[in-house]
Amino acid sequence: MKLKNKLLLTGAATMAVLFLGLNANAARMDMVDVSNNNGYMSTAEYVSMRNEFGVKAVTVKISEGGTYKDPYAASNIKNVQAAGMYINGYHFARYATKAQAIAEADFAGGTAKAAGLPVGAVLATDVESQEANNQSKATNDRNNAAFMKEIQKFGYRADIYTSGSWANTKMTIKGRTGWIAAYPYVVSGKNWYSNNHAWQWSSTAKFRISYGGFDVSQLNSNYYTAGQKSTVKLTNKGAVKHNNRKANKHAYKKSASSKWIKEAKTYTLKTAVKLRAGASTSSNVITILPAGTTVKTDHAIIQGGYRWVRQPRFNGYGYLATGPSSNTLEYVKSGATHTYYTVKSGDSWWAIAQRNGLNMTTLASQNGKTIYTTIYPGQRLVVR
Template sequence: MAYAAKGDHGVDWSKYQGANGIFGYPDDKFAIIQMGGTTTGWNLYDQWTYGSQVSSAIAQGKRAHTYIWWQNVTTTQQADRVLDYFLPKIQTPKASNGNPGSIVALDVESGGQNTQVILYACEKIERAGFTAVVYGYKNYLQNNTNLKAISDRYPLWMAQYPDYSVRRYPNYNYFPSWDNIGIFQFTSTYIAGGLDGNVDLNGITDNGYTNGNSQKPKTETPATEQGKQIHKDTHNYTVKPNDSWWAIANRYGMEMNALAQLNGKTINDVIHPGQVIRVADKGEGQSVSNKVNTTPAQPKPVQPANNTQYYTVRYNDSFWSIANKYGMNMYTLAANNGLSINSVIYPGQRLKVSGNVQVTQKVHYVKYGETLSGIAAQLGTTVSHLQAVNGIRNINLIYPNQRLTV
């Protein structure tokens, strides 16, 4: 089994690592897997490899986590569109019984960004039962976000490479020093031909798994169930002299390609004496081969409880103020009532809402001549707090009518 510890190594995958992914070394313990993402903030794309890679990682005794490509998402409406699409499709485990869920990272490395929207998205990921993490390169994040505001609230997965030589272990002379880095991606050439290598600095890749055991996810999905079943029906085999994929597959009643895929390889990869691979238990060869060749189903969406609430519109209410009170998106609120946000609402009108009433945030609109320090003193808070929650990098750059959340 792959039990977690500070210092565990792992990889990250997208479609370029194929249906079953590729591990760099036998002692790798985790894989962080791209499920899809957006390049415009409105378009959405899936990675066809996501479910099978999650299953493959679990089958090989590794912990599986998730990431989403996050480019040009600069409004909460875009964030809602992206996350409302992807969150129900996540195949790695959720939080359970007060224990944190698996990592869902936002891959923030290009395009337009908005710190407040990143924080909003991370909060939404956490509410959905996952561990929110932000990935990126230090220089890019510093130049395009308020990185301190992000790292004050959420862990980072930070990348920095000294060169592009094959690198088995991190060179900490090139560590991108910053607060709250949970994972360090130290190379893009973990093996010849290219593969990202990562090190877990504080055990964050345990999240979602009981004691870091890949075979004990906190919650089940079709992919984790399939991976667990494959792992249960297989065992370790040490390659002997003169072995081949065909010979081993034939010995254990497996299809040769399925045997290679089970181990994150192809039949063109050379195996060598002493190498440890997974093979089917006696009598399970065809069953394991079939599972390896089957794409896991999508998770079934959780059906919300029938707890629809209604709200009676009051004087000076708006879609925005009502949606904010109930933790909703104002576009969703309007649509759920057969309206658009350009529709007129009036006192006494009854609107269908969902969620629980939230404590209303204080909001301040900047007046001409005000300073951030003066506003902080007036509202009983600090300049650093206002900077963090509003994504303000330069305290001297605020403007009249700017909306500040307190």
């Protein structure tokens, strides 16, 4: 991607030495991303993240697809700014064509403006959906380029967020661009994706006065902080160092190893599940299996805090987690059959749920989605 907009920064100078001084042997909690899943976040929570954990920037969800607006975007933007931190946004992409990408960029840009995202902030496209998984690399590159070009018309800087297994396989992520997610078991000691703007290294980070787990990223350039004002002043450097080390230590705990056992079973997926090349959450993703997929397995193992099963494939094996080792049937169930409904033009979650005697939240959940997820004609949904 050639960066022609004057708001976009280029060159080696953007690779910020600023971020490399603190606790160099541990991944840093430079940036947090939040969405409606985190609920309402107060200014006090952001101040705690800043002072006690060294968080410099927050990237908030703005929108998804062509209709969903995150209800907490405006309050998140306002409260992050009140905490004196850098603010950015992201749009969860559902586009499959260039026209859809442009339309979603217009929707995201307008929604961001209305929510108060300042000009000069990054508005990244989050590309990890089933729609993108179904496209070729060339098509995803074309669509992503169209989205990013369009989003710059609103005064925002563009970037792509995706998983490490998709980077340069499902889409092109050039050096000195990109925000890449990869969650290794051992975090300290290696700066992953150091040639990209940011590396998201955990989705389970804990903060002292905030509930739940958070996505945290290390910034490897100043792209997500440039062009904006910040009044960040760390007031507890000792706490920052301690909490970063603690986060690295507990990002992933390996469970005691065990042996593979024979297990010939047929599972039906309750939600979309990533099929991986190995029995590890850091293994490459082969594909994303949609809800309702039938999977036949031959072996199982408890490993890394999950119960894994092995699926024989025509060119080897695929591996999927049936759930945490303490709750091994959270994501799949054995021996189930389903009734499907094919989405038609004009359908909605409410209409489909009513037609099939379901609560629309239940309908969305059993398909691995939320009621805010955009559905398209031709999609198959589990209704029984």
